[in-house]
Amino acid sequence: MATALRRLGRRMAVPFFRVREFSASTSVLQNEQSGKSMNLYTAINHALHIALETDPRAYVFGEDVGFGGVFRCTTGLADRFGKSRVFNTPLCEQGIVGFGIGLAAMGNRAIAEIQFADYIFPAFDQIVNEAAKFRYRSGNQFNCGGLTVRAPYGAVGHGGHYHSQSPEAFFCHVPGIKVVIPRSPKQAKGLLLSCIRDPNPIVFFEPKWLYRLAVEEVPEDDYMLPLSEAEVIREGSDITLVGWGAQLSVMEQACVDADKDGISCELIDLKTLIPWDKETVEASVKKTGRLLISHEAPVTGGFGAEISASIVERCFLRLEAPVARVCGLDTPFPLVFEPFYMPTKNKILDAIKATVNY
Amino acid sequence: MWSARSKAIGDYVKRCVCSNGRFMAGLVDHRSNPFGSSLASGVAETSRHALPFPCNMAAPFLVRRFESTLAGKQLELLHAGDADDDQALDFPGGKVTYTPEMKFIWENYVKRVPCYRVLDENGDQIMGSNFKEMSKEVALKMYNDMVTLQFMDTIFYEAQRQGRISFYMTTIGEEAINIASAAALNDDDLVLPQYREPGVLLWRGFTLQDFANQCFGNKDDGGKGRQMPVHYGSKKHNYLTVSSPIATQLPQAAGIAYSLKMDKQDACVVAFIGDGGTSEGDFHAGLNFAAVMEAPVIFICRNNGWAISTHISEQFRSDGIVVKGQAYGIRSIRVDGSDALAVYTAIHTAREMAVSEQRPVLVETLAYRIGHHSTSDDSTKYRPLDEIEYWKMARNPVNRFRGWIEKKGWWSEKEESELRISIKKQVLQAIQVAERTEKPPIAELFSDVYDQPPDNLREQETELRETINKYPQDYPSGFPF
Numbered sequence: 001m002a003t004a005l006r007r008l009g010r011r012m013a014v015p016f017f018r019v020r021e022f023s024a025s026t027s028v029l030q031n032e033q034s035g036k037s038m039n040l041y042t043a044i045n046h047a048l049h050i051a052l053e054t055d056p057r058a059y060v061f062g063e064d065v066g067f068g069g070v071f072r073c074t075t076g077l078a079d080r081f082g083k084s085r086v087f088n089t090p091l092c093e094q095g096i097v098g099f100g101i102g103l104a105a106m107g108n109r110a111i112a113e114i115q116f117a118d119y120i121f122p123a124f125d126q127i128v129n130e131a132a133k134f135r136y137r138s139g140n141q142f143n144c145g146g147l148t149v150r151a152p153y154g155a156v157g158h159g160g161h162y163h164s165q166s167p168e169a170f171f172c173h174v175p176g177i178k179v180v181i182p183r184s185p186k187q188a189k190g191l192l193l194s195c196i197r198d199p200n201p202i203v204f205f206e207p208k209w210l211y212r213l214a215v216e217e218v219p220e221d222d223y224m225l226p227l228s229e230a231e232v233i234r235e236g237s238d239i240t241l242v243g244w245g246a247q248l249s250v251m252e253q254a255c256v257d258a259d260k261d262g263i264s265c266e267l268i269d270l271k272t273l274i275p276w277d278k279e280t281v282e283a284s285v286k287k288t289g290r291l292l293i294s295h296e297a298p299v300t301g302g303f304g305a306e307i308s309a310s311i312v313e314r315c316f317l318r319l320e321a322p323v324a325r326v327c328g329l330d331t332p333f334p335l336v337f338e339p340f341y342m343p344t345k346n347k348i349l350d351a352i353k354a355t356v357n358y
Numbered sequence: 359m360w361s362a363r364s365k366a367i368g369d370y371v372k373r374c375v376c377s378n379g380r381f382m383a384g385l386v387d388h389r390s391n392p393f394g395s396s397l398a399s400g401v402a403e404t405s406r407h408a409l410p411f412p413c414n415m416a417a418p419f420l421v422r423r424f425e426s427t428l429a430g431k432q433l434e435l436l437h438a439g440d441a442d443d444d445q446a447l448d449f450p451g452g453k454v455t456y457t458p459e460m461k462f463i464w465e466n467y468v469k470r471v472p473c474y475r476v477l478d479e480n481g482d483q484i485m486g487s488n489f490k491e492m493s494k495e496v497a498l499k500m501y502n503d504m505v506t507l508q509f510m511d512t513i514f515y516e517a518q519r520q521g522r523i524s525f526y527m528t529t530i531g532e533e534a535i536n537i538a539s540a541a542a543l544n545d546d547d548l549v550l551p552q553y554r555e556p557g558v559l560l561w562r563g564f565t566l567q568d569f570a571n572q573c574f575g576n577k578d579d580g581g582k583g584r585q586m587p588v589h590y591g592s593k594k595h596n597y598l599t600v601s602s603p604i605a606t607q608l609p610q611a612a613g614i615a616y617s618l619k620m621d622k623q624d625a626c627v628v629a630f631i632g633d634g635g636t637s638e639g640d641f642h643a644g645l646n647f648a649a650v651m652e653a654p655v656i657f658i659c660r661n662n663g664w665a666i667s668t669h670i671s672e673q674f675r676s677d678g679i680v681v682k683g684q685a686y687g688i689r690s691i692r693v694d695g696s697d698a699l700a701v702y703t704a705i706h707t708a709r710e711m712a713v714s715e716q717r718p719v720l721v722e723t724l725a726y727r728i729g730h731h732s733t734s735d736d737s738t739k740y741r742p743l744d745e746i747e748y749w750k751m752a753r754n755p756v757n758r759f760r761g762w763i764e765k766k767g768w769w770s771e772k773e774e775s776e777l778r779i780s781i782k783k784q785v786l787q788a789i790q791v792a793e794r795t796e797k798p799p800i801a802e803l804f805s806d807v808y809d810q811p812p813d814n815l816r817e818q819e820t821e822l823r824e825t826i827n828k829y830p831q832d833y834p835s836g837f838p839f
Contacts, residue, residue: 084620090650095609095643099651102613105598110613122639129603130610138591138599139582140806175807199809228812275812 035217043185047192062113097123104146117153131201132176145199152208160335166297179273181245190225207246230277236266239290254348289320299327321358324351475694481761490703504533531728534698534755542705550607550629562595570792605635608644615653626654626712634665648718655718662727667740683720695725696755799838
């Protein structure tokens with residue numbers, strides 16, 4: 001596994017695939033005058049440096065993290081903080097998460113890396129049956145709230161079945177954990193620091209397509225962004241679009257194109273998938289009367305279904321059209337067919353038009 | 359870093375212009391001979407005394423067609439290899455000697471790994487046995503707790519049969535492992551139980567009332583009534599809460615132990631598991647992580663012959679569990695689990711090694727599960743009654759230890775009958791109190807999922823309270839609103 005991953009990691013350095021522009025939210029860019037231009041993996045790296053620096057009980061570990069990680073997110077950490085706090089583990093995801101739970105149970109900040117979200121499944125039992133229930137089952141005598149599991153997720157242009165998946169929905173069915181996905185470098189740094197310091201176990205999925213491609217001004221200081229708070233990153237009046245992670249950049253392009261056709265789109269970044277901010281989405285849909293959700297994961301059983309059901313419950317009489325979902329197909333993630341599988345800008349644009357003209 | 363990089367690699371690197379930093383950075387640490395300590399030696403017994411323990415009978419009768427890889431021969435080769443680099447392969451992880459012989463390591467064993475014991479079936483010390491001395495006070499507390507465990511098991515089991523509690527699991531047959539291991543540990547050693555180790559909690563002061571409260575899931579249960587009976591846990595007693603999944607606690611044990619190591623604590627982690635659990639992936643993860651991280655964990659595998667109805671011959675083809683330790687680079691010992699003195703001595707020694715040398719240790723105890731797996735199981739459906747009776751009568755760990763303390767002059771028939779009357783009374787009293795105590799309040803259904811209840815849980819709690827008000831007949835009574 002590791003060999004394949006290292007290979008992919010190296011290939012990531014050369015973005016030979018079609019460049020996918022990321023335009024961060026205008027509000028972020030306008031608000032943030034100071035800071036340093038950096039990409040997403042560097043922002044993650046900054047967050048990890050700060051986490052280790054500000055808490056002597058913080059640890060970073062996982063496959064190949066010692067030399068900087070296959071995506072370079074842990075660069076420089078072992079040199080600066082020592083191999084007892086930043087270290088390689090055996091290639092065993094259930095071991096990594098189980099070890100992290102134990103470490104966290106002793107009051108440490110255990111920051112575990114799963115090299116790809118596609119490989120998180122051996123650790124599913126540790127996350128679902130152990131981490132998520134650790135506090136509840138002990139009557140709050142014990143908790144592993146210091147655990148943060150980081151994993152790169154999502155399409156990357158050449159990842160095939162096992163370097164492309166978006167498994168977030170599996171984890172959104174588990175009371176006791178939080179699931180967080182950032183859309184940009186600035187968001188990644190602030191949200192990751194919040195996750196690391198939050199007193200609950202968290203699965204933090206990083207959009208690997210954006211590791212190098214997304215670049216924005218990121219404050220160099222220590223800052224945190226709130227969890228379970230969605231953000232309206234583009235205001236509009238005709239339809240609400242909800243997404244997270246890398247998909248937001250595709251959705252924003254669709255919003256721009258729809259605007260040319262006179263359709264005003266409101267775009268919301270959910271950021272935290274559980275427990276999620278229903279109020280922000282509800283308020284937006286009550287204003288626009290329409291909702292579209294888009295994610296890379298297969299449409300059936302995806303988290304879009306949960307959002308759709310919840311919003312229909314709350315906004316039924318305000319809805320002008322059925323809730324639209326533009327998502328991945330119900331196939332395994334396919335290598336050469338990736339462009340066909342993906343919820344592309346024009347698929348979203350069509351769905352926007354169909355919903356507005358319903 | 360290699361402590362002494364070999365001449366062969368040195369020569370190669372000099373020749374090789376394109377060598378890179380990564381190649382140079384092999385992380386190999388030559389440790390001292392792991393078998394050098396006299397602490398680990400057990401007492402081998404003659405076959406006359408061999409335990410009739412359930413085993414895979416096929417293996418000892420296999421014909422050995424190739425010469426076995428005897429440790430002595432390997433040692434000779436190693437020394438020969440040291441003398442001449444051409445006879446050895448410099449490989450990441452250390453030097454490996456070459457051999458012209460095409461020889462497989464044979465899968466079976468000539469003789470099973472012997473089982474360390476101190477007391478015979480009557481509680482007489484075996485001649486030449488070495489063991490850790492214990493005071494009269496410790497011995498009597500051990501015996502008291504073993505008898506208490508038996509009474510608790512018998513009466514709680516009956517309570518389940520009467521429908522007063524929903525479920526129960528007994529420890530019958532494994533009382534010595536429970537109590538003697540606890541006695542050999544320090545109370546600040548962290549215990550990660552499987553589920554058949556309530557004796558450790560008992561030893562540490564968890565009261566009969568605490569046990570009963572958990573089994574009845576009342577408001578005084580530290581777990582707030584959320585888990586099935588026997589899923590005990592107590593922060594005060596450094597005993598992490600039982601979870602039903604098998605072996606998940608083993609990689610967690612490595613993480614907890616790593617934290618102790620980083621904090622330079624004079625304590626270790628003790629993780630229990632059964633024979634069935636060794637087939638789980640987490641067994642591998644836990645042992646391998648503990649070995650690699652040099653974490654002070656004592657893994658105690660209670661090999662009791664049966665995983666519900668699965669006999670150990672259907673569980674693995676190895677000579678039990680003790681042999682698995684070496685493959686992970688973990689020091690290991692097999693102990694007679696019905697012999698409290700042997701368990702006490704082995705765990706005491708394992709603890710010393712774990713804490714002072716910062717390493718994991720594996721202890722396999724052999725003691726039969728005399729009870730059913732749980733109250734949901736009838737083990738007479740899959741194993742012969744006479745096998746159960748044999749272990750219950752002839753190899754009973756509590757009787758054996760009683761024999762020893764009586765021969766020491768520390769215990770009498772009079773004290774025995776007083777103890778039994780007293781404990782029975784205490785257990786019955788605890789059950790009555792627990793049964794009368796009200797259930798935890800409804801609010802506890804929603805607390806502790808997260809540190810603070812999120813909006814969805816607040817909404818659900820409000821809705822549920824409305825429903826309870828509307829249809830009180832649908833819900834059990836005794837839950838404070």
